[in-house]
Amino acid sequence: MPNSIYALILAGGSGERFWPLSRRARPKQLLRLVADKTLLEETLARLEGFVSPERILILTNSEQENAVRKLLGNFRKENIVAEPAKRDTAAAVALGTGWVASRDHAAIMAVLPADHVIANRTAFQETLALAAEAAEETSGLVTIGIKPSWACPGFGYIEQGKPVHLRKHPDDDSIHRVLRFREKPNPDLAESFLRRGNFRWNAGMFVWSVPTVLREFNRYAPELADFISQVRAPENFEKALRERFSKMPRISFDYAIMEKADRVFVVEASFDWDDIGSWRGVANYFEKDKQGNAANRSITALDSSNNIVFEEDGTTIALLGVHDLIVVRTPDALLICHRHEAERIKDLIGKIPPELQ
Structure with a gap:
């Protein structure tokens, strides 16, 4: 596994399907739905021993910032950043990329939602480590795919191509080229995906190197690439966040980058996963x-x-x-x-x- 790995935790979602327990200032990731800890606390706990706390950035929004800081009272204050406006995941990933690049311009970084349920910490870390090795060896964007347990029409899907074998793992068939991303299907199409066997659920978890993701931002989203160049300078971070973030396009990272890039790979998760969407x-x-x-x-x-x-x-x-x-x-x-x-x-x-x- 690469020595220098960072984690960007996306913790600004709304979780409206859980009203009245969830509110704008207390979204899904701040709820204790299935355990004694909140989903955000569980996300941080899964990274213990794998990513050091000073290399973790938590992105939230201004409505939820106080609640996040109160919940994570012992976490590094400077590693919690509030987005000043809602701009979807492309701008959030750009912001996180600039933050990581300012600390290590060659780092491997993982992007993780804060509101998933993942049972096996060891298996999760093993999958992340494999994805990090794939990102380093292929110079590609790596996503983590979940093998479908049923024909769910509520998830996006990843269509897998041929397997890719890493030098250190020549017999591991869990890494594939991505042929394309598929939108949430109707029930009949979801059944077809399940029967064909080469489709995985898109869980929104990604791993790549800073140079690789910068290459793709420059190619497909130059406005966001310019924003990264500003926030990666530590002395400009706060000013760029305050003055530029709200002007960024409101678009998901999948649409802005993942669906356009040609070097995209998927690693099959070896852990049980649930996004508990309702x-x-x-x-x-x-x-x-x-x-x-x-x-x-x-x-x-x-x-x-x-x-x-x-x-x-x-x-x-x-x-x-x-x-x-x-x-x-x-x-x-x-x-x-x-x-x-x-x-x-x-x-x-x-x-x-x-x-x-």
Whole structure:
């Protein structure tokens, strides 16, 4: 594994599907959904012993900055940076690239979302190490792909090509050229992807060297490349962040770079992965009674089945004669909806008073 590896943690997402537990100032990555730690804390814990804390940059936004700093009270204050405006992942990666380049212009860097559930830390670090070696040897952009367990229409997909064998791992078939990225498919197309066997879920985790990603920014996103050249000078970082970031194009890194680049590789994850994108996903981690009711705490249920219940304030929840509902109780809000409407919770946010959003 390369000696100099940095990590950029993207921690500025909104997680609107988890309202009312999630809010603008307390998004999904700051919630304790499936463990005693928040998803952001779990993300940091997975890097322990693999990336030293001074080489980790956490990017959040101005609405969430205070909550992140309070949560991570012992983390290096200067390694938490708040984006002054929402500009999607291309600008965030550009900012992080400049930060890393100012410290080591030849470093390997990993880009990791802050809101995933990954069970096996050792397997995660082994996959990252392999991806880092692939990035160094191929001078390419490397993404980590998840082998699909079912035909999910809610994820983007990566179409794999021929395997690539590294010098140190000549018998390892887990690295492939990427033929193309595929948008979220309809259910029939997702079934086709699953049958064909050479598709992986796109989990939004990347590894590359600073020179490689700079090459691609210069080729496909010169405006962002110019921004990187400004923020990589330590004395200009704060000024460029304040004055230039909000002027950057609002586009994802996938669209800006990954789907255009011609040297892209995928490493298959050797760990279990879940992005828990809705309350239905979280329910998989709750205890269930014989009627399929899933709850984070003890509930009372009579003639009720397949409900999902989450409460955080000690309120007693009792269900009578109801089925397939989501019930989420916080000190100041209550959500009740059909479990099959879980994906539409984000559509409800705009109708809720601003102070509760």
